[in-house]
Amino acid sequence: MEDTEPFELSIDLNVLDHLGINLYSNLPAVLTEVVANAWDADAETVTIDMSTEGVIVITDDGHGMTRSQIQGRYLRVGYRRRLEEGAARSPKFDRPVMGRKGVGKLAVFSIARSVEMHSVSGGVKAGLKMTEEGIRAAMAAKEKYHPESVPPDAIDIEAGTRLILRDLKRERLRRDDLRARLARRFSVIGGRNFSVLVDGRPLGEGDRKELSALQFVWQIGETSLPSSIEPVRSGVLEDRLSGWTDPQWCVKGWIATAYEPKNLKQPPDNLNAIVVLARGRLFQENVLDKINDGRMYTKYLTGYIEADFLDEDELADIATSDRQRVIEDDPRYQALLAYLAYVSRTVVSNWDAWRVEEDHSQAIADNPALAKWLDRLKGAGYKKQAERLISRIHKLSDDQDEKRILYRHAMLGFERLRLTGGANELEQALESGIDVLMKLLADRDVLEACLYRDIVQNRLEVIRSFETHVGEDERERVLQKYLFEHLWLLDPAWDRTPGSEIIEKPVHAEFKNVDAELDPDELRGRVDIKYRNTTGRHVIVELKRANRVLGVEELVKQGRKYQKALQKCLKALQREGEPYEVIFVVGKPLRDADEHEFVKNQLDSIRGRVLTYQQLIERALTAYAGYLDKTKDLDQIQEIIDQL
Template sequence: MSTIAPHLEIRFRGRVIEHLGIDMYQSPVAAIAELVSNSWDADSRKVDVTLPPKIGPGAEIVISDNGEGMTLAQCQGRYLNVGYDRRKDRGDDRTPKGRPMMGRKGIGKFAGFGIARFVTVETVSKETGERTTFRLDATQLIEDSDSYAESQPLTVDVLNYEEADDSRTTQHGTTITLSELSLKMTPNAAQFRTSMARRFLLMERADEFQVNVNEESISESEDVEKIEFSFPSDYADGQLPEGVAVEDGWGVETLPSGSKVRWKFVFYKEPIGEEELTGISVFSHHKLAQRPFLFNLSGGFGGQQGTSYLSGRVEADFLDEQKRDLISTERQRVNWEMDASQPLLEWGQTRVKSLLRIWQGLRSKAKVDAMRKRMTPFSVRLGNLERPERKIVEKALTSIARISSLNDDQFGDLAEAMLSAWEGGRLKGLIDDLSEADTMDAEVLVKILAESRVMSALHAAEHVKSQLNLITGLEERIKKHELENEVRDYIAQNPWLVSPRWETFRVERSVKALVDEVAKEAYGEYWNARMDLVLSSGNQLLVVEFMRPGLKVDWDHLNRYERYVYKLQHATLAKYSEFRTVSGLLVADKIEKATDVLAKIDDMRPRDMDATDWAGLLGRAKKQWEDYFDILFSRAPEDSRMQSLAHASVSDAS
């Protein structure tokens, strides 16, 4: 028998939905991950996520589980109770099946509003067999927020209600349908599965919890063929830290605070290049608590170049078991300033620095072994050299083999070029110096040589001086407050003058329409139809936003900019398969020196978003190019032409 339920209602200010749903969960993966977490807490054994074949009118995303479901009273008392604390209500942080609960704040249910206008809930109670269907409208909740107070709750549309029926209890579960989607791009199902898997550590419990996306199970592939070293398994004899036990390839140890952690770190053969994979992710109760990071480490430690090869996971359930919540609402980061999280932060810093040093040694040995094998094609040519000369060249090649950032092809090209240079009587002093290097100080020099096929030190120094001269030219343009478009065009023609790592970047025009669309959506009334400078190199995309002369970056600017880059990252990766990373740089005359503004910039940098003033940007660029020059000068300090370059002003170098 079907009847109409008396009514359901929700009591809160509409602004709450805007903050807890729309503002926090604008990524489909983030939004749906929250709903999957609710299914876990409802003791569901299976969750099916159905993505639409194409975004457009009528497109829907459906999340269906076979959990315990809800009665009508529970819909009112639990689901429509903003901030409902299931742990407190049940007096336990475990589900009836004994699972550690993922939910804590009682607001993840509103995550769907981040990507959809309507959230329709159909639920059948395992306890009574009641079937209840109701719908929430984000527009109504937000726009009507000023028309009712807490004493005047908003009525929720009940589409259907069927009273208790024991025969229906076997159909228990909940289905949530998201409609009138705000997504611009159709989600890629394969990428969606991978991203979902990286948010959960559930594969070990696949027998009791399975998540499918478009009828295929999410996977936790580690790309085994791409991994070079895995720890703790690859610790050599005597390297395993004290107190670490190895269980099924995972390290298990107890922190000084008494809390237990499990961890596994891997190093890939090549730089990873994926934001979701580069760095260490922290999970609590099988769910992501901290997006990949390096435990807030800064520079100045051995093997630092290995950070782009490093990926790992840490299980720290204790983070979600504290009286005070340590995990941000959208479960992207941990509050590392709290006493309860400090032991894990310090442990992570120690473990990462230690493994980077070990990786550096292993990588160097592997390079040397590979070098010796690759020496075979050069054996005849080396044999033609006098013994002292052969010794010098072999030592130089060994020094190059220690540089972990060179791949095998680059090493082979460089070895060939160095042998040819020696045989031709060129750069003998330079190669001799390189053969005597027993540290990594030669790395920058060798990178220059690898890229330039062993250019002469003098020619390279002249090149560096010309770069410095162009930076001075840019400084003059800034001082004269030239128009934003002219400054942008100047950098577009010479992107490397701001940073040597931009040397290979070029203007990218293929994404212009998407950039304009995202900027207009993100900035709203602040959008002035300008086009940012968009550069690309390989699979990397860099968007540089120039603020108008005289403006100072403040908190509001950063919020709009963060939202812009965040939206652009997801839109670009969804539409353009050739780009795997999207970075943003905001440049202005001045940065507000308020503590919260500077802290926010520091927080954005690990997520490929940076903001700086012209003085800071150009100052860093000058320092990098000057360091290059100093290295080159040290290779030929007695050369009169090199001395002349060293004493010349930047303007004279042109």
């Protein structure tokens, strides 16, 4: 015969292992559940007394429970007050009820093996005692568990509820910074009609030490900031996204950045987190890891936001029992992530600009010479880049002597990059972080500075010395040697091919073992200086005494010998197409210089031109005018560096 008994779902006591005994792993999480229950009971004061070794006593002055309420609510796992009573708000203070799952009452078994509960409602006292040992014995026997009653005369409170926790699990009782950790889990503690005392001292925002380490803060909407937050700068963020149509969907709270990431490391907690609350209590411990894009600013972030729409009565509960995780594909949670991603763009933009301004202002206050350097930088965003550079270095060390050394090297490296067109590299290095930045500056720092300065000083000395030699009418051979050693004087744009230069040798000496059939006059022709520049052009230089006055025909006659000899040698080497030029350097203008057309035609016939020694000097000084200006700049920079 078929069994017609109706099906029945039964819950084994073993479920308590998962809903209470092993659900929570730390003291603040357990106390959060007890404090939330007191809030729901319209308590005005909650006291947590841990002064007696091995015992924790938690007392509230709420409305308490009768014996029947204890049986129907407290001992009923999964009791859902909001739905079953239709009481989403408390009767006395009209508070939004925090409890929802009906399992938080079991949290105390995560830290204690014995729990005694006393409660008084309307002057009627009731109480019970439960032990983990008794619950496990009932589990093993597959029987119901019957807690032990506490006689009314053993209950010494006049109203509310008291929990007495004994036989504590010490491995879960770490009290490191308990006050701060508990204060962070609520936005209602210390507010109107609700206070929590731990060992006689009220909890409040003063217990949250990280609040004093916040540099920049962004208020969300019209949220009031805690009085202990004194930011250097603050901003305001929108409290909703433009696409949200439900008027109840809005966000409150604040997001902030610390002075340093280390300010957020307060063992055992890392406060580099954005806490999410709903209905005044913790909803998710950290949402930052869901929006972290890996950029530098996220290491400085902390925050405290409230989004009550995550815990609406009419919609599904998306928080896990231990409040460590949420159902992430829920549209409400996705909306919150979209909101945070949106406002983070404002945060990072403000943070980057504000931090540079604040840090470089402090750096200048400590080292006024930096202001002089910044004032010199014009154009191409150099000043902004330099301010960011100063800001990065300012944070590297607390030692002022170390910072001054870094500023000196950074200034020189920055100038190198600026002069060599490395602004883009610098911008990328600033974005990448200080390690990349310092490597870039070090690669180009002292060596380039020394070489650049040496070139400037050396070439200026050469020009001035050459001018002295000419003024003293030195012998031709002296000038010849001087110019040979400094060919850039002839034309700063020329660059000779290494090994191609010769001085005062027969024209054909460059072309050894070449049978070019030179006549005796050509064989005897000796050039003062001959070289080939990097474009392949042969340059023959003929120097004349500075006090001689010559005519163009004399020069062309001599130049034609060099021309013919060179052309024959090139032809013999099958290189006759190579270009060449003959230059005469004289001390005085040509006697027939006024006959411009005649002189030009004569010189063109041998591909020649004439320069005076004074023209060489003027051209070199003009070409190196930039060097002169940069020398002045370097001197000014050095003066600034010396002041650091």
